[in-house]
Amino acid sequence: MANSASGMAVHDDCKMRFLELKAKRSYRFIVFKIEEKIQQVVVEKLGEPNDTYEDLSASLPPNECRYAVYDFDFTTDENCQKSKIFFIAWSPDTSRVRSKMLYASSKDRFRRKLDGVQVELQATDPSEMSFDIVKERAL
Numbered sequence: 001m002a003n004s005a006s007g008m009a010v011h012d013d014c015k016m017r018f019l020e021l022k023a024k025r026s027y028r029f030i031v032f033k034i035e036e037k038i039q040q041v042v043v044e045k046l047g048e049p050n051d052t053y054e055d056l057s058a059s060l061p062p063n064e065c066r067y068a069v070y071d072f073d074f075t076t077d078e079n080c081q082k083s084k085i086f087f088i089a090w091s092p093d094t095s096r097v098r099s100k101m102l103y104a105s106s107k108d109r110f111r112r113k114l115d116g117v118q119v120e121l122q123a124t125d126p127s128e129m130s131f132d133i134v135k136e137r138a139l
Contacts, residue, residue, distance in 0.1 A: 009039055086137070
């Protein structure tokens, strides 16, 4: 079992679902949570391909930390269709201190398991991960 200093173990399902999002575009987003009892990062929710960024935002609990990946489709100023995969570390100010520490200490190790993430966002309240910020970071 991993301790909080080294980061949590990552369930194989996390990597498998991420690859499905990246390669097959099976999901629009994935929400991950740390299961403290089993000391692992696990998949909590899968967003359908036609789900929106608002659906992802609504899937993040207001008082608990989570990780998420979001497949963002956009059109550049040159009219090119592009896609970028965002990693979001959601750590609301209202969550427990222990939880915030656990997610912060495990983030880098978990993030490295998700090969193909292009943009990383850290958010402590919804305004820090607004759709406008996502669009701005993608371009």
